[in-house]
Amino acid sequence: MDKKISGQLQQLYACYSSDTFVTQSVDKIALGFEGIKDDRHAGMTRKSDARTPWYTRGTDIKNTRQLSLVSTEELETIAQKMEVESVKAEWLGANMLVSGVSDFTLLPIGSRLFFDNGAVIVIEGENLPCINPAKVIAAYYQNKDLEKRFAKAAKEKRGVVAWIEKEGMVHAPSQFKIMLPRQRLYPGLMGK
Amino acid sequence: MDKKISGQLQQLYACYSSDTFVTQSVDKIALGFEGIKDDRHAGMTRKSDARTPWYTRGTDIKNTRQLSLVSTEELETIAQKMEVESVKAEWLGANMLVSGVSDFTLLPIGSRLFFDNGAVIVIEGENLPCINPAKVIAAYYQNKDLEKRFAKAAKEKRGVVAWIEKEGMVHAPSQFKIMLPRQRLYPGLMGK
Numbered sequence: 090m091d092k093k094i095s096g097q098l099q100q101l102y103a104c105y106s107s108d109t110f111v112t113q114s115v116d117k118i119a120l121g122f123e124g125i126k127d128d129r130h131a132g133m134t135r136k137s138d139a140r141t142p143w144y145t146r147g148t149d150i151k152n153t154r155q156l157s158l159v160s161t162e163e164l165e166t167i168a169q170k171m172e173v174e175s176v177k178a179e180w181l182g183a184n185m186l187v188s189g190v191s192d193f194t195l196l197p198i199g200s201r202l203f204f205d206n207g208a209v210i211v212i213e214g215e216n217l218p219c220i221n222p223a224k225v226i227a228a229y230y231q232n233k234d235l236e237k238r239f240a241k242a243a244k245e246k247r248g249v250v251a252w253i254e255k256e257g258m259v260h261a262p263s264q265f266k267i268m269l270p271r272q273r274l275y276p277g278l279m280g281k
Numbered sequence: 282m283d284k285k286i287s288g289q290l291q292q293l294y295a296c297y298s299s300d301t302f303v304t305q306s307v308d309k310i311a312l313g314f315e316g317i318k319d320d321r322h323a324g325m326t327r328k329s330d331a332r333t334p335w336y337t338r339g340t341d342i343k344n345t346r347q348l349s350l351v352s353t354e355e356l357e358t359i360a361q362k363m364e365v366e367s368v369k370a371e372w373l374g375a376n377m378l379v380s381g382v383s384d385f386t387l388l389p390i391g392s393r394l395f396f397d398n399g400a401v402i403v404i405e406g407e408n409l410p411c412i413n414p415a416k417v418i419a420a421y422y423q424n425k426d427l428e429k430r431f432a433k434a435a436k437e438k439r440g441v442v443a444w445i446e447k448e449g450m451v452h453a454p455s456q457f458k459i460m461l462p463r464q465r466l467y468p469g470l471m472g473k
Contacts (some may be wrong), residue, residue: 094469122326122343133325134314143395143460144447150401151314151446192469198462199390199406203335209342214391214462254343255336268335270390270406272466277286277384 094267096190098204099161101261102179104129110182110221117260118184120208120253124155125184131155139219152252153213159183159248160193170242173230180225183248185259190267194245199270201254208257213250218243286459288382290396291353293453294371296321302374302413309452310376312400312445316347317376323347331411344444345405351375351440352385362434365422372417375440377451382459386437391462393446400449405442410435 102112103125110129124131135152137144144150159178164186168176178186187193200212223239294304295317302321316323327344329336336342351370356378360368370378379385392404415431 143393144401148447151403151444153446190469192467195465195467195469197390197467200467201335209336211343252343254345255340269467269470273387274464274466275384275387275389275392275461277382277387278461 094190094269096193096202096265096267097188098185098259098261098263098265099188100178100186101259102184102186103127104182111225112179112182112184114179117258119256119258120156120210121256122253124152124253128184130157130184140217154250155253156184156210156251157182157216157248158185158187158193158251160190161186161188162191163193163246163248167239167242167246171226171235171238173226173235176226180229181222181247185261187265194248196249196267197270197272201268201270202251203266203268204257204259205263205265206257206259207255208253208259209255210251211254213252215245216248216250218247222247286382286461288385288394288457288459289380290377290451290453290455290457291380292370292378293451294376294378295319296374303417304371304374304376306371309450311448311450312348312402313448314445316344316445320376322349322376332409346442347445348376348402348443349374349408349440350377350379350385350443352382353378353380354383355385355438355440359431359434359438363418363427363430365418365427368418372421373414373439377453379457386440388441388459389462389464393460394443395458395460396449396451397455397457398449398451399447400445400451401447402443403446405444407437408439408442410439 101115101118103115104112118125132152134149137148137150164176196212198214202210218240223236227235293307293310295307296304310317324344326341329340329342356368388404390406394402410432415428419427
């Protein structure tokens with residue numbers, strides 16, 4: 090825990106439906122090794138999809154996309170770039186809305202978030218923008234043009250996905266701390 | 282798979298004992314989501330230990346140390362630095378001995394290794410040198426002084442630990458490919 094970054098957990102969300110990825114605000118969530126119990130993305134494994142193009146679609150793989158996190162600051166930037174009043178965390182299927190962490194989406198793979206009550210999650214990586222949230226935003230504002238603008242506006246701002254390392258209850262609002270992994274660029278590719 | 286690195290899988294090992302971490306050579310291994318079936322380090326979860334000092338020892342956490350990998354080139358360097366004839370993979374409790382990957386221990390967190398028969402593992406990170414392999418080496422060469430030399434000689438050369446993302450049989454000798462994650466340093470700490 091050399092380098093500690095603190096952040097605020099503003100709001101929690103879950104999706105208990107198989108019909109939509111849009112999440113709904115909840116007071117607290119129980120994080121288990123499988124994710125949020127009964128949530129759409131819960132599971133020790135999942136089927137590979139467009140996010141893992143190196144696998145045949147539908148292959149069973151370890152589930153490292155149990156949670157989706159976004160930040161208030163980055164959502165505001167996306168909204169400004171799209172020229173809309175706001176972009177809501179639930180439209181992006183987020184489970185956690187945080188604030189106070191600069192460049193939140195660029196947190197390194199392997200960063201750990203320590204929540205107040207003991208739960209710990211590990212960042213799997215950036216959540217690349219895709220068309221589904223864009224459709225939700227366009228539908229809300231009844232402006233089809235917004236669909237095309239989302240991916241560009243959300244580049245490196247769309248938050249991260251994470252998996253649960255240590256179980257626990259999480260409530261919001263609350264605080265969390267971030268432990269960054271040791272960072273260095275791989276020397277094995279230098280000069281190649 | 283922008284940047285492909287190839288490597289050779291030279292030898293496989295497993296440890297089916299609870300009395301020692303020293304591994305034994307095997308022809309093939311079945312990688313499941315829990316790791317190597319019946320191996321000492323198999324499991325979807327594990328108890329936290331000295332490797333995870335940020336948790337109370339014995340806490341249930343997700344198991345991302347299912348496999349230990351070392352490289353022939355780095356083992357040779359360790360042996361040279363320790364001034365011994367050789368340091369064997371099994372003394373370090375390794376499950377895979379690879380060759381042909383420069384700076385193997387420094388592969389980034391999140392690097393994926395694709396094996397011939399379809400199994401895929403993800404690098405959790407560097408395996409920090411500890412005292413147990415040092416004791417095995419010192420005992421083999423009947424030279425107690427070697428215990429102290431191991432950690433320094435093995436710095437950034439002791440290999441990596443990994444978890445299974447996609448199941449499959451793995452045999453050796455065989456080939457594998459490495460997909461590096463997107464690499465960049467976290468800008469959020471600049472100037473802090």
